[in-house]
Amino acid sequence: MSLMNRSRRVRINFASRVIKWGRQSAKRYPWRNTSDPYAILIAELMLRKTTRRQVEKVFVKFLRRFPDPCSLSRARVRDIRYEIRSLGLESVRARGLSKIAKVLMTKYEGRVPDDRESLLDLPHVGPYIANAVLCMAHDQQLPLVDTNTIRVVSRAFSIQSERKRDRTDPKMWTFVASLLPPRKARQFNLALLDLAPSLCLPNNPKCTECPVLGLCDYGRRSVQSMS
Secondary structure (H helix, E strand, O other): OOOOOOOHHHHHHHHHHHHHHHHHHOOOOHHHHOOOHHHHHHHHHHOOOOOHHHHHHHHHHHHHHOOOHHHHHHOOHHHHHHHOHHHOOHHHHHHHHHHHHHHHHHHHOOOOOOOHHHHHOOOOOOHHHHHHHHHHHHOOOOOOOOHHHHHHHHHHHOOOOOOOOHHHOHHHHHHHHHHOOOOOHHHHHHHHHHHHHHOOOOOOOOHHHOOOHHHOHHHHHHHHHHO
16 A cells, blocks of 8 residues: 555544644653753663653752753763663763763754754764754654654554665655644644553554544454454
8 A cells, every 4th residue: 555545534543633632642741841942852862772751750850960051961971870870881871972972062052953954963862852952843844753653553544664674764754744744743743642551552452542543554454353
């Protein structure tokens, strides 16, 4: 099936249902309550290869100690490592955070850049983190594509990536971008990120509880097989 072989009406309906579900069921995390690009950048870097619950335990305390790029750039790596020790990979993370802070100070005058090209030029920042900062801090209409969101979209629209690492497939990014409702990218992205681990599980998904069941190819087949 072509990535765009669904009517605009279906895609609009899909986004609307996801956002409506998110208003009632989306998770609440401290990094979602801010539009500060530095705080969002730190959160996204922390969220790599760890759980939201783990990050939640250290995020607020970390920002109290290192509230801006300047304070983080001046910190000793061992002090950064101490603050994030519960996340795992603390040595690698601490060096990365220190390096990014120093680049922000020397190249961007202590400011997190607000354009994608500059964000991607930062160490340890890829397309996902760049989009997250621009979407969450600046309300730009950009998709967030990871393993979770791809699972939902792939099941709903019978889409298969042509790459081994599906989150690196440009066509997947393009299709998720086509689902973004005008001026509501932030709400849609956050709700979709939560829908996957809440209902659209890798194994035994909770299809009958899903708000997009009526639009989901996988869900319809699953429910029919049970009847």
